[in-house]
Amino acid sequence: MKKHILIVEDDPIMRLGMSHFLKSEGFVITQSPDGEDAIKKIEKDRYDLIITDLRLPIFDGFEILRKAKALSSYTGVIIITAYAEVRDAVQAIKEGAFDYLAKPFSNEELLIAIDRFFRFQNLQDEVVHLRQTLKEKGGLKDLIGVSPAMMDVFDRITAVSITDVPVLIVGESGTGKELVANAIHAISDRSDKPLVKINCAAIPENLFESELFGHERGAFTGATSFRKGKFEFANGGSIFFDEIADMPFSLQPKLLRVLEDQTITRIGSNSPIKVDVRTIFATCKNLKECVTAGTFREDLFYRINVVPIVIPPLRERKDDIPYFIENFMKHFCERFNKPGLTISELAYDALLSYNYPGNVRELKHAIERAVILCTNSRIELKDLPNEIAAEVSMTPCNRRDITLEESIKCFEKQKIIQALRDSGGRKIEAANKLGISRKVLWKKLKEYNIT
Numbered sequence: 143m144k145k146h147i148l149i150v151e152d153d154p155i156m157r158l159g160m161s162h163f164l165k166s167e168g169f170v171i172t173q174s175p176d177g178e179d180a181i182k183k184i185e186k187d188r189y190d191l192i193i194t195d196l197r198l199p200i201f202d203g204f205e206i207l208r209k210a211k212a213l214s215s216y217t218g219v220i221i222i223t224a225y226a227e228v229r230d231a232v233q234a235i236k237e238g239a240f241d242y243l244a245k246p247f248s249n250e251e252l253l254i255a256i257d258r259f260f261r262f263q264n265l266q267d268e269v270v271h272l273r274q275t276l277k278e279k280g281g282l283k284d285l286i287g288v289s290p291a292m293m294d295v296f297d298r299i300t301a302v303s304i305t306d307v308p309v310l311i312v313g314e315s316g317t318g319k320e321l322v323a324n325a326i327h328a329i330s331d332r333s334d335k336p337l338v339k340i341n342c343a344a345i346p347e348n349l350f351e352s353e354l355f356g357h358e359r360g361a362f363t364g365a366t367s368f369r370k371g372k373f374e375f376a377n378g379g380s381i382f383f384d385e386i387a388d389m390p391f392s393l394q395p396k397l398l399r400v401l402e403d404q405t406i407t408r409i410g411s412n413s414p415i416k417v418d419v420r421t422i423f424a425t426c427k428n429l430k431e432c433v434t435a436g437t438f439r440e441d442l443f444y445r446i447n448v449v450p451i452v453i454p455p456l457r458e459r460k461d462d463i464p465y466f467i468e469n470f471m472k473h474f475c476e477r478f479n480k481p482g483l484t485i486s487e488l489a490y491d492a493l494l495s496y497n498y499p500g501n502v503r504e505l506k507h508a509i510e511r512a513v514i515l516c517t518n519s520r521i522e523l524k525d526l527p528n529e530i531a532a533e534v535s536m537t538p539c540n541r542r543d544i545t546l547e548e549s550i551k552c553f554e555k556q557k558i559i560q561a562l563r564d565s566g567g568r569k570i571e572a573a574n575k576l577g578i579s580r581k582v583l584w585k586k587l588k589e590y591n592i593t
């Protein structure tokens with residue numbers, strides 16, 4: 143992605159000169175002649191960097207700096223000052239400007255300041271990665287499950303986490319693949335280094351290579367500054383390729399090469415860099431079928447399929463559901479400050495019977511929603527999503543919260559209604575179908591209030 147720079151300078155010659163030069167260096171440039179116009183632009187668009195003169199008509203460079211910082215801490219500001227204003231420049235830096243340039247300055251000095259800023263931005267990105275990793279540490283304790291299938295998954299996680307072999311996590315959407323990847327990293331001895339994540343389905347094919355391997359300044363049109371790739375960010379840690387089946391075919395050999403010799407080369411460079419990275423892959427597709435279909439390379443498949451971890455869909459491990467319910471209830475009751483919330487037996491039954499095409503994620507969302515919607519101290523059927531609630535309304539006579547007698551009556555009533563419907567409302571016919579006398583039917587219609 144090209145970096146977008148806003149240049150605010152009232153002297154047209156200087157403004158045009160800088161714009162022209164920076165455009166030729168591959169930046170996207172927007173120009174602004176005064177403070178008012180600049181602030182309008184900052185409010186409207188997002189810039190990577192603002193280079194602004196300090197003395198400007200209407201609002202000065204300080205106003206622009208404050209506005210830019212208030213809107214996004216990500217945007218950098220470089221101040222241009224006259225020699226006499228160095229004290230102001232120091233003040234600007236105190237208020238969050240990245241750097242200042244004293245007039246007159248050369249194109250080269252300008253470029254150095256810009257480059258320094260974008261390097262700093264890269265470091266910031268790295269910090270974000272690290273912070274994310276810290277948050278996700280915690281490992282296995284986040285993973286719930288008691289079913290034999292999940293016990294297997296836990297065993298595998300523990301076994302692979304002490305090695306460096308590639309791991310392939312396979313499971314339907316919402317089964318917890320990402321959570322498993324987090325756990326593997328968190329309990330490995332790489333856990334103090336980043337776990338960098340890449341969603342292979344979300345990166346456009348033309349940016350993929352630079353995302354993974356990084357690029358040098360000027361490596362291609364738009365490569366306005368040097369950039370580290372994900373493999374370098376992950377150095378010493380792990381890298382998680384989510385939706386690996388969607389990795390562009392053309393890139394698959396390049397990934398395979400990195401897996402084989404653990405070296406990467408930034409685009410535009412010819413010196414390979416050694417990286418020490420543990421790779422984890424996830425997919426909800428059948429990779430073997432992708433190989434047959436010709437969208438996934440067979441050699442890469444064998445390379446990453448060394449230790450598969452298969453997470454079965456929730457409907458095939460229903461023993462886990464009560465534990466999920468209990469944990470998610472606890473979590474969301476705390477989060478939404480609703481202590482002591484319970485679940486009605488009916489709602490509980492519905493949650494146990496449903497077959498969850500969206501797996502654990504669907505169950506989790508259902509409980510979150512119910513905790514939010516619930517207006518008294520008990521979650522009722524009506525607080526659940528329709529498709530889950532429907533599980534129970536289909537079998538009301540079988541409910542756990544009613545007595546045997548109520549259950550029998552419920553069933554009797556259903557049978558009578560059914561017989562009446564089948565015989566078009568003709569009572570004699572319905573009584574015959576049910577094998578009871580007209581008189582008994584009459585009595586029951588009254589008792590059950592059937593009209």
Ligand SMILES: Nc1ncnc2c1ncn2[C@@H]1O[C@H](COP(=O)(O)OP(=O)(O)OP(=O)(O)O)[C@@H](O)[C@H]1O
Binds near residue numbers: 320
């Ligand atoms: N075993 C589990 N214990 C606790 N929470 C779980 C478990 N499995 C899944 N979840 C929760 O379900 C949600 C979905 O999990 P996750 O994002 O890991 O699934 P996924 O398999 O990566 O899904 P997708 O294929 O859609 O990306 C998350 O909120 C996660 O916390």
Ligand SMILES: [Mg+2]
Binds near residue numbers: 319320384
């Ligand atoms: Mg996922």
